[in-house]
Amino acid sequence: MANLEIEGKISQKLQVVSGQSARGEWKKQDFVIDYPDGNYTSQACITAFGEDRVGELGRFQVGDAVKVSFNVRAREYNGRWYNDLRLWRISPAGESAPAGQAPQGFHQATPAGPQDVPAPGLADIPAEIPEDDLPF
Numbered sequence: 001m002a003n004l005e006i007e008g009k010i011s012q013k014l015q016v017v018s019g020q021s022a023r024g025e026w027k028k029q030d031f032v033i034d035y036p037d038g039n040y041t042s043q044a045c046i047t048a049f050g051e052d053r054v055g056e057l058g059r060f061q062v063g064d065a066v067k068v069s070f071n072v073r074a075r076e077y078n079g080r081w082y083n084d085l086r087l088w089r090i091s092p093a094g095e096s097a098p099a100g101q102a103p104q105g106f107h108q109a110t111p112a113g114p115q116d117v118p119a120p121g122l123a124d125i126p127a128e129i130p131e132d133d134l135p136f
Helices: 051-057
Strands: 004-021 024-037 041-048 065-077 078-091
Touching: 024 051, 041 051, 051 078
Parallel strands: 041 078
Antiparallel strands: 004 024, 004 065, 024 041, 065 078
16 A cells, blocks of 8 residues: 655644553544645644654644654444544655745645736637537
8 A cells, every 4th residue: 555645834733542442452543633635734643643643643732734654444333334544654845845835735825817828819819609519
């Protein structure tokens, strides 16, 4: 399975949950990351599973810009399917992009104004419409 990465800001950290299973004690903590998706911002809820991953997530606060590497897992329960995004690495968002260039995963918006796109004129309208050779 391919490892996926996104960059964004942590918008929420949920409570740490722990429990006991047949394999022993476990811990997990979910967090929400806001990341750019075209012209909009999307959110993803990612799970830090295991004491080491929860500890790694503990180094970051709400509002921190981070780069998250995760795997996608799915499981079936009572005839319904659930997806799980499992954190395997979290680090501060990369500062390595050259000045003026957005970091990987971010799209720099360039607002288009009326001065950027000229209005069509009479020269843009074809003099004749060519004969349509489509069979329908």
